[in-house]
Amino acid sequence: MTSNTTRQDAAVADKAILAGHAYADERHLAARQSIYRWQHPRYDLPGIVTEELAAVTGAVADIGCGNGKFLTHLRARRPDLNIVGLDLSAGILTHLPPPVLVADAQTLPFADHSIDAVLAMHMLYHVTDVPSTITEIARVLRPGGLLIASTNSDTDKHELDRLWSTAAGHILGLPEGPARVSLSSRFSLEKAPAYLAEAFTDIHTRHLPGTITLTDPAPITAHLASYEAWAHLSGVPFHPTIRHATDLAAAVIETEGAFTITCHGGILTCRTRT
Numbered sequence: 001m002t003s004n005t006t007r008q009d010a011a012v013a014d015k016a017i018l019a020g021h022a023y024a025d026e027r028h029l030a031a032r033q034s035i036y037r038w039q040h041p042r043y044d045l046p047g048i049v050t051e052e053l054a055a056v057t058g059a060v061a062d063i064g065c066g067n068g069k070f071l072t073h074l075r076a077r078r079p080d081l082n083i084v085g086l087d088l089s090a091g092i093l094t095h096l097p098p099p100v101l102v103a104d105a106q107t108l109p110f111a112d113h114s115i116d117a118v119l120a121m122h123m124l125y126h127v128t129d130v131p132s133t134i135t136e137i138a139r140v141l142r143p144g145g146l147l148i149a150s151t152n153s154d155t156d157k158h159e160l161d162r163l164w165s166t167a168a169g170h171i172l173g174l175p176e177g178p179a180r181v182s183l184s185s186r187f188s189l190e191k192a193p194a195y196l197a198e199a200f201t202d203i204h205t206r207h208l209p210g211t212i213t214l215t216d217p218a219p220i221t222a223h224l225a226s227y228e229a230w231a232h233l234s235g236v237p238f239h240p241t242i243r244h245a246t247d248l249a250a251a252v253i254e255t256e257g258a259f260t261i262t263c264h265g266g267i268l269t270c271r272t273r274t
């Protein structure tokens with residue numbers, strides 16, 4: 001588990017970094033999404049979300065929809081729903097069919113009680129003010145409306161965090177280098193229920209644990225490199241650290257046959273009070 005400095009936390013929610021670099025296009029997000037190809041068990045997250053929406057009719061907003069992983073799946077399976085995607089970054093929406101909006105989740109462009117369900121998948125840890133964004137989501141949902149949110153545990157992929165600090169330590173000549181920035185810790189699986197309870201009821205967490213087993217270090221290199229937007233906060237030369245981490249991971253694969261990464265993501269569902 002890594003915990004961010006105040007400066008790192010601010011940068012994880014910095015809109016200029018998010019829209020202008022981290023999610024200016026889908027490159028970095030796709031690198032993080034693709035490592036799950038080697039996870040066991042595999043989870044069909046868009047399929048789980050579609051199941052959760054089985055009883056929903058009307059309007060659905062996918063806020064922070066990114067490259068449309070959920071939006072695209074849902075539109076294909078539920079053409080009856082009126083689904084709008086929304087993201088801070090215009091660049092990441094480029095290839096998504098309308099309706100999609102460039103907007104901030106903290107000031108949603110929807111009338112009070114006008115939406116039947118909101119998806120906030122792996123995005124609430126990026127907003128500047130988590131409690132007020134949750135209040136804002138509750139404002140646009142109808143009474144009894146559904147929020148589906150996803151995030152990671154504080155322990156998710158801790159082997160990659162350790163690999164990073166070991167490599168950074170070697171580069172800096174220290175026993176251990178600085179921790180890499182944590183994206184999800186501002187709204188982790190452990191913290192999320194207390195935040196949601198301020199405006200929602202019937203909060204359920206579905207834990208999705210798994211193990212990624214790699215016999216090639218390339219997905220690790222891509223995953224570490226996907227944090228490039230925050231490289232200036234790493235306290236260590238970014239690319240040399242990635243190269244060294246790749247060598248360390250390759251050495252583990254050679255001696256142990258594989259590099260394993262423990263994953264712990266989850267999906268939360270909750271409803272506005274009626």
Ligand SMILES: C[S@@+](CC[C@H](N)C(=O)[O-])C[C@H]1O[C@@H](n2cnc3c(N)ncnc32)[C@H](O)[C@@H]1O
Pocket residue numbers: 018019023029063064065066067068069070086087088089092103104105106120121122123126127128
């Ligand atoms: C980790 S990606 C998740 C994308 C998608 N929901 C998924 O799970 O595949 C986070 C997304 O949230 C967007 N985002 C971050 N802060 C936002 C905000 N305040 N309002 C709207 N979108 C935001 C980012 O631009 C990025 O596309």
